[in-house]
Amino acid sequence: MMNGFSEEILMEIIKASTELADLFEEYSEETDNGFYLNKEGMEILGESFGNIHEDMRGMVFEHLLMELEDREIPFDIDQFIDDDSRIIQ
Secondary structure, eight states: OBTTBOHHHHHHHHHHHHHHHHHHHHHEEEETTEEEEOHHHHHHHHHHHHTSOHHHHHHHHHHHHHHHHHTTOOBOGGGGBOTTSOBOO
């Protein structure tokens, strides 16, 4: 068990974040400020996050950010933040 999560849960987190990174890569468009998800990609990402258990969303999002960094995909995190400075979930 790591960070209070079982190995099975950690594997689910890694799998979910990898799938989200694949979506990001497929539906993103490059701009001067990095990569942004297009409208269809944001809808799919939102649906995908909605299917992730609430308790795991933060960990999945953190791992998604690491996965995008590992893939050397620059992005602007502001696209994931709403007007109240919360991560969109």
